[in-house]
Amino acid sequence: MKCLHNSRSLTDSRWFTTRCPHKAACARLVSATKTKAGRDVLLIADDVAKSYDGDKQLFTSLTFSVVAGEKLAVCGQNGSGKSSLLKIIAGLDQMDSGVMNRNKGAAVGYLPQDPQLPEEATVLQAVLQSDSAVARAVQAYERALSTADGAITKELEAAIDKMNTYNAWEIDAEAKRILEAVGIPSHLLGTTVAKLSGGQRKRVALAGTLLGKPDLLVLDEPTNHMDVDMIDWMEKELKKEAMAVVLVTHDRYFMENICDRILELDNGRCFMHDFGGPGAYQLFKEAREFRRKAQANAAADARTLFKREAEWIVKQPKARQAKSQARVNAFVELTEKTRDVPKEDLKADFGGAGMIRQGNKVVRMKGVSYTPPGFNEPLIKDFAYDFTPGERLGIVGRNGAGKTTLLNLISGETRQTSGVREVGETTVFGYFTQYPPEVRNDMRVINYIREIADDRKASSAGFEQVDTPEVLLEKLGFPRARQHQYVSSLSGGERRRLHLASVLVERPNLLILDEPTNDLDLQTVEVVEEVVKAYKGVLLVVSHDRAFMDAVAPRLLVLKGDGLVRMFQGSYSEYLSLVAEEREEEEAMRQLELEEQREKAAAAAAQFEEERKAAAAFGTSTSATGNKSGISGGGGSGGRSATAVAEAPASAVKRKISYYEGLEYTKICKEMDRLNAEKEKLDAKVMALAQAGDDFDALEKASIEMGRVADQLDALSDRWMELAELAGDL
Numbered sequence: 001m002k003c004l005h006n007s008r009s010l011t012d013s014r015w016f017t018t019r020c021p022h023k024a025a026c027a028r029l030v031s032a033t034k035t036k037a038g039r040d041v042l043l044i045a046d047d048v049a050k051s052y053d054g055d056k057q058l059f060t061s062l063t064f065s066v067v068a069g070e071k072l073a074v075c076g077q078n079g080s081g082k083s084s085l086l087k088i089i090a091g092l093d094q095m096d097s098g099v100m101n102r103n104k105g106a107a108v109g110y111l112p113q114d115p116q117l118p119e120e121a122t123v124l125q126a127v128l129q130s131d132s133a134v135a136r137a138v139q140a141y142e143r144a145l146s147t148a149d150g151a152i153t154k155e156l157e158a159a160i161d162k163m164n165t166y167n168a169w170e171i172d173a174e175a176k177r178i179l180e181a182v183g184i185p186s187h188l189l190g191t192t193v194a195k196l197s198g199g200q201r202k203r204v205a206l207a208g209t210l211l212g213k214p215d216l217l218v219l220d221e222p223t224n225h226m227d228v229d230m231i232d233w234m235e236k237e238l239k240k241e242a243m244a245v246v247l248v249t250h251d252r253y254f255m256e257n258i259c260d261r262i263l264e265l266d267n268g269r270c271f272m273h274d275f276g277g278p279g280a281y282q283l284f285k286e287a288r289e290f291r292r293k294a295q296a297n298a299a300a301d302a303r304t305l306f307k308r309e310a311e312w313i314v315k316q317p318k319a320r321q322a323k324s325q326a327r328v329n330a331f332v333e334l335t336e337k338t339r340d341v342p343k344e345d346l347k348a349d350f351g352g353a354g355m356i357r358q359g360n361k362v363v364r365m366k367g368v369s370y371t372p373p374g375f376n377e378p379l380i381k382d383f384a385y386d387f388t389p390g391e392r393l394g395i396v397g398r399n400g401a402g403k404t405t406l407l408n409l410i411s412g413e414t415r416q417t418s419g420v421r422e423v424g425e426t427t428v429f430g431y432f433t434q435y436p437p438e439v440r441n442d443m444r445v446i447n448y449i450r451e452i453a454d455d456r457k458a459s460s461a462g463f464e465q466v467d468t469p470e471v472l473l474e475k476l477g478f479p480r481a482r483q484h485q486y487v488s489s490l491s492g493g494e495r496r497r498l499h500l501a502s503v504l505v506e507r508p509n510l511l512i513l514d515e516p517t518n519d520l521d522l523q524t525v526e527v528v529e530e531v532v533k534a535y536k537g538v539l540l541v542v543s544h545d546r547a548f549m550d551a552v553a554p555r556l557l558v559l560k561g562d563g564l565v566r567m568f569q570g571s572y573s574e575y576l577s578l579v580a581e582e583r584e585e586e587e588a589m590r591q592l593e594l595e596e597q598r599e600k601a602a603a604a605a606a607q608f609e610e611e612r613k614a615a616a617a618f619g620t621s622t623s624a625t626g627n628k629s630g631i632s633g634g635g636g637s638g639g640r641s642a643t644a645v646a647e648a649p650a651s652a653v654k655r656k657i658s659y660y661e662g663l664e665y666t667k668i669c670k671e672m673d674r675l676n677a678e679k680e681k682l683d684a685k686v687m688a689l690a691q692a693g694d695d696f697d698a699l700e701k702a703s704i705e706m707g708r709v710a711d712q713l714d715a716l717s718d719r720w721m722e723l724a725e726l727a728g729d730l
Contacts, residue, residue, distance in 0.1 A: 150671025
């Protein structure tokens with residue numbers, strides 16, 4: 001790593017402490033490097049600042065480092081600049097000032113909050129079209145191959161070199177392996193992205209990020225839309241020591257299980273907390289509260305002193321000019337300190353916002369089934385349930401099991417294929433969906449909520465608002481000044497809160513929350529958790545956030561992927577514990593079966609060896625007995641296994657030709673066939689012209705052309721030999 005302002009190495013500490021004109025900044029980098037001795041420094045940020053549209057200051061004076069294997073969580077309220085910081089780290093956004101030094105030899109992978117995948121591409125194509133270095137090498141190779149027309153062009157040679165550098169010939173097999181690891185089964189590889197669920201899309205995007213084998217993995221809300229199995233898998237993978245991780249997440253358990261440090265963004269400032277693991281979030285809250293109290297006390301002391309100094313400024317006493325000016329300067333600094341007060345915590349409250357009176361009949365589902373278009377089997381099968389007033393249910397299941405589909409059937413967003421849905425006359429649905437509805441960017445926040453409230457009044461006789469749109473927005477963390485901002489200025493989390501306001505302004509008595517914690521900051525998640533607990537209506541929740549589900553849903557509807565909906569009388573953690581026990585029992589049974597198979601194979605091998613020795617003692621071979629396998633009785637399969645092991649060649653298995661190499665091999669074969677045919681024609685033409693001896697110009701041209709074709713064949717032959725050997729044709 002180099003000095004921020006010249007080519008001096010960071011290891012030259014004498015330079016920084018004596019002659020470096022920027023020694024304060026560089027000393028911080030030396031310190032950051034020394035604290036992580038023995039590990040490669042992947043990234044160093046120094047005095048980084050960023051604002052939104054040059055107006056709202058997101059953060060300033062940010063200095064930190066990331067080394068190999070480190071796990072860093074970025075925390076802060078919605079709109080504090082968390083996603084902007086991740087984009088800067090990934091090299092996808094520019095900072096306003098400061099320096100961001102990255103290790104040039106380190107690969108960086110980035111997973112955004114809402115990955116954009118090509119809708120018409122298949123799952124495998126979407127992964128291979130990702131932005132990793134290895135995927136870009138394959139894409140460049142495909143472009144060069146499509147324009148080469150069978151020839152070995154400079155572009156194709158460069159592309160082949162890149163493919164060799166990244167060992168990308170087996171990328172299709174590697175992509176399939178990663179997709180299987182993230183829970184995308186092989187039968188979905190040919191499915192288009194448009195047909196995937198939200199969780200499946202996120203898995204595909206994660207697979208594309210992991211394909212590049214990043215040294216530094218930057219993740220923005222990686223648990224969004226993921227089921228608990230996938231979250232468990234990510235926790236295990238991200239804990240691996242070699243990979244560095246910088247992430248933003250609202251999942252408290254996930255953060256504590258992975259991260260060893262926390263970078264806090266608070267009101268434009270940055271604070272590093274050097275702790276992680278279980279209980280880290282509680283320690284973080286305590287440290288933040290202690291700092292904010294100290295900040296508030298300092299501001300209060302400054303205000304007391306400000307009053308006395310303000311009186312002096314008004315009186316302007318006669319004094320020496322230097323002393324008077326110094327006191328005026330101090331007064332200006334004191335004025336800034338009085339304004340340095342901590343930002344108030346969000347105090348959202350929709351539990352008391354009121355709801356329409358609920359009758360005894362809420363929603364009744366009788367034998368409801370649903371088969372999506374193009375599916376042969378129903379996704380939801382024979383669902384029957386009578387929802388009662390005040391009931392609170394969580395809905396759980398793996399990605400693609402039909403959780404959102406079940407919510408849509410209950411709410412009426414999706415019409416059932418068969419069965420009956422009955423809705424009570426007083427039931428008013430409020431549906432907080434995974435993906436917020438489109439809102440015009442040129443619309444002001446308050447005007448959007450007012451329009452929804454006015455529409456509700458116009459469509460429902462006797463509808464009365466308990467809270468005005470302004471008050472409701474304030475309860476959801478939008479101060480009056482912020483309510484007049486355009487929607488385009490809102491962060492992802494702020495858009496989610498606006499969506500929540502649009503649902504609550506209609507005063508629903510049946511509230512459906514589909515992944516309500518997605519994109520919210522940790523503090524807002526806690527507040528929403530408390531107010532959902534205070535909600536008096538019927539509550540249906542789908543969430544991967546284990547802490548949130550434990551707090552708000554005492555019972556569960558479980559989908560296991562077979563179309564049936566089962567009731568579980570207990571919390572989410574209790575259900576996960578039961579699932580873990582079942583898996584342990586299944587694994588124990590599997591290991592027992594494997595052990596039995598190994599014992600049978602060992603017994604068969606022992607029997608085979610005894611018969612071989614007996615046959616040798618009589619001077620005969622086992623084949624002379626007429627028993628081809630060398631085993632009598634029920635051990636035939638074991639004998640074949642033992643023979644196969646004995647006869648297995650010791651040589652290493654050769655690499656097989658990959659999909660893309662196969663395409664290239666086919667093109668080269670066709671081009672060589674064409675060139676050989678052309679060469680034969682030219683041979684015949686040259687012979688004829690030579691025998692005639694009356695057109696030396698034509699003979700010279702034909703000879704030159706034949707030489708050109710021969711050169712092309714020579715150029716292709718080396719690559720053909722290499723690919724033919726991989727294909728097994730040699």
